[in-house]
Amino acid sequence: MxxxxxxxxxxxxxxSALGTLGVLSTVGVPALLTGCSSPKKKVTVTVPEILASAPEGRPLKAGLVGCGGRGTGAACNFLDAGPGLQITALGDVFPDKLDACRKTLKDKGQEITDENCFLGFDAYQKVIDSGVDVVLLCTPPVFRPMHFEYAIEKGKHCFIEKPCAVDPVGAKRVLVTAKKADQQGLSVISGTIRRSQKDCIETYRRVAEGxxxxxxxxxxxxxxxxxxxxxxxxxxxxxxxxxxxxxxxxxxxxxxxxxxxxxxxxxxxxxxxxxxxxxxxxxxxxxxxxxxxxxxxxxxxxxxxxxxxxxxxxxxxxxxxxxxxxxxxxxxxxxxxxxxxxxxxxxxxxxxxxxxxxxxxxxxxxxDPYVQELIRLVTAIRTDTPVNDAEQHVKSxxxxxxxxxxxxxxxxxxxxxxxxSEMKLGPETYEFGPVPGIPETPPVAGSPA
CATH class of the missing domain: 3.30.360.10 (Dihydrodipicolinate Reductase; domain 2)
Structure with a gap:
């Protein structure tokens, strides 16, 4: 620890610039993000289209990683996003969370087989490797960079719930992975819901136009x-x-x-x-x-x-x-x-x-903007027009x-x-047992370094 x-x-x-994530320096992370502050001569207003449903197309199977309340909600939102959508795999570290999610999905007509219900800190790998097209990443955010990296490595489209990380090292790792998703033509939608909310979008459009x-x-x-x-x-x-x-x-x-x-x-x-x-x-x-x-x-x-x-x-x-x-x-x-x-x-x-x-x-x-996020993702996949909003997610x-x-x-x-910053929070490996070095007391401002 x-x-x-x-x-x-x-x-x-x-x-030391970006520490052990040496790959970041080759991608130029600071330039990618600080470039957003460059003066613009003309504002181009680009907003997502709001659709009642994703279009019909090839069936899409999704796997859920993180079966708590938000994860279960995201899985239901995916099913509500359009026709021909399934949840086929679940992963969590706690059996009770997985069982509760599985029951909720069964009530929506989605029967998840025993063979596709995975437990443990490596459950995310098993979900991603189970033959799904889309991965919904909804665990506590400390795990998000690792899970996102593996999903993109395996060629999966992703929904990544906010926030994308808990520390600077993790956030920059997500950004590098997002660039790899671009290179593979994969779609990534983030859980920053206001950018998928119709009234907010229409208000933004007018403000952006002056x-x-x-x-x-x-x-x-x-x-x-x-x-x-x-x-x-x-x-x-x-x-x-x-x-x-x-x-x-x-x-x-x-x-x-x-x-x-x-x-x-x-x-x-x-x-x-x-x-x-x-x-x-x-x-x-x-x-x-x-x-x-x-x-x-x-x-x-x-x-x-x-x-x-x-x-x-x-x-x-x-x-x-x-x-x-x-x-x-x-x-x-x-x-x-x-x-x-x-x-x-x-x-x-x-x-x-x-x-x-x-x-x-x-x-x-x-x-519902929670459903609209998934409509955007499914639409991008089925129309072969990749979308990737991870960069703004990382920046925020x-x-x-x-x-x-x-x-x-x-x-x-x-x-x-x-x-x-090289700040990385959390243990080097994840396993049940002692987690030393984290007293249950808050930081004190002004304390000596």
């Missing part, structure tokens, strides 16, 4: 209650406890700003033109979380090279007021990014025309990591530092 679980600033900003003028700032807030947690049972070893309680440990989830708030960071970045921030200035802490080693609130300021600033704050504490806002401001107006554009005086300039349930015309109804995940590390260390963290 590496000592860098302590998340010290010294380990975080090691100067509806609010030049972007000058953003303010993003996601204040909600605490997520679930699981108390340790006497019979559980370290690994079982941490994986069953994965949303409360940084090495398994990335902390709340990476695991959940990445949705809002990604949406903000999208509406701002996917520009690259030069620095994150953050604070955070822990008041009420009762298990794990993570924070339960963050406040992050992203600074851009033109002086623009975007403020993002998130909290997961019960008993508090809640709100959810993604506000982007321009020289001629502002938007909530979901469905409304405002004039500078606060009056509504445009609003998405959502139909009432009783309206006969439902053409502007907003389809790295932005979230910048904020996390700034809050954890009490230091400002630059984009260059996150790109050069």
């Amino acid at each position: 590496k000592e860098d679980f302590k998340l010290s600033r010294r380990d975080f900003i090691k100067s 509806a609010i003028g030049d972007i000058v700032s953003a303010h993003v807030t996601r204040l909600g209650g605490a997520l679930w947690y699981i108390n340790r049972r006497p019979e559980w070893n370290d690994m079982e406890y941490m994986l069953r309680n994965w949303v409360n440990f940084c090495w398994t989830s990335g902390d709340l700003v990476v695991e959940q708030f990445v949705h809002e960071i990604d949406m903000m970045s999208w509406f701002m033109g996917d520009k690259t921030p030069v620095r994150a200035e953050a604070t955070g802490g822990r008041q009420r979380r009762v298990t794990g080693d993570m924070y339960d609130f963050f406040s992050i300021e992203y600074v851009y090279d033109n002086g623009l600033r975007a403020h993002c704050t998130s909290r997961q504490i019960n008993g508090c007021d809640t709100t959810h806002n993604v506000m982007v401001y321009g020289t001629q107006g502002y938007t909530n990014c979901f469905d409304t554009i405002y004039n500078l005086d606060g009056t509504i300039a445009w609003q998405y025309p959502k139909p009432a349930p009783e309206d006969p015309d439902q053409s502007m109804a907003v389809p 995940t790295l932005m979230a990591m910048m904020g996390r590390q700034s809050a954890y260390t009490g230091k400002f963290v630059t984009w260059d530092e996150i790109m050069a």
Whole structure:
């Protein structure tokens, strides 16, 4: 187990460029991502088409890796995405999770044979090797880079749930794998759902075309209650406890700003033109979380090279007021990014025309974005028009990591530092048993390196 679980600033900003992932230097990862910040003379608005269903075509078999709630949901979403779709293989480390998922799928008419239900840390390989066309990667995100790499190596199309990684090394590994997917003509869709949500897309289109003028700032807030947690049972070893309680440990989830708030960071970045921030200035802490080693609130300021600033704050504490806002401001107006554009005086300039349930015309109804993600994937496969959105997924995940590390260390963290970081969280090998080196206490900002 590496000592860098302590998340010290010294380990975080090691100067060696990309460490053991030597392949990254040949692909030019920093250039791939920092290129997004280059000035553009003309905005080209490209948005995905929203379809009621994927087109008919050859039957597609999918395998699910990670049979928890989100994985089971993604499997059902895949089945709802169009005709001729099957779930034929399941993989997880816990029998109870696999059995519950299998029952849910049986209720939807999908009978998964015993021979295609796999358990263990190598279950992902067995699912991928079982003859599937598509892989749904929905485990805790620490495993995502490894699973994605193997799936692309085996020539499979992929759905990769957010976030794509918990540390910079993993995120950059995903980016390199995504480039290999491009070279093979494979399609990859990420779980950044707002980019597949019809009202958000139509709002974005107008903003990108200049509806609010030049972007000058953003303010993003996601204040909600605490997520679930699981108390340790006497019979559980370290690994079982941490994986069953994965949303409360940084090495398994990335902390709340990476695991959940990445949705809002990604949406903000999208509406701002996917520009690259030069620095994150953050604070955070822990008041009420009762298990794990993570924070339960963050406040992050992203600074851009033109002086623009975007403020993002998130909290997961019960008993508090809640709100959810993604506000982007321009020289001629502002938007909530979901469905409304405002004039500078606060009056509504445009609003998405959502139909009432009783309206006969439902053409502007907003389809479930969780299903729409899979419609996009299946459509790309069946029409032989590959799509791959992993690069923006990686970028948003790295932005979230910048904020996390700034809050954890009490230091400002630059984009260059996150790109050069060799931080890798988690054990070198995954097996049930002791996991030393991860005390169940949160980081303390300002601690000596």
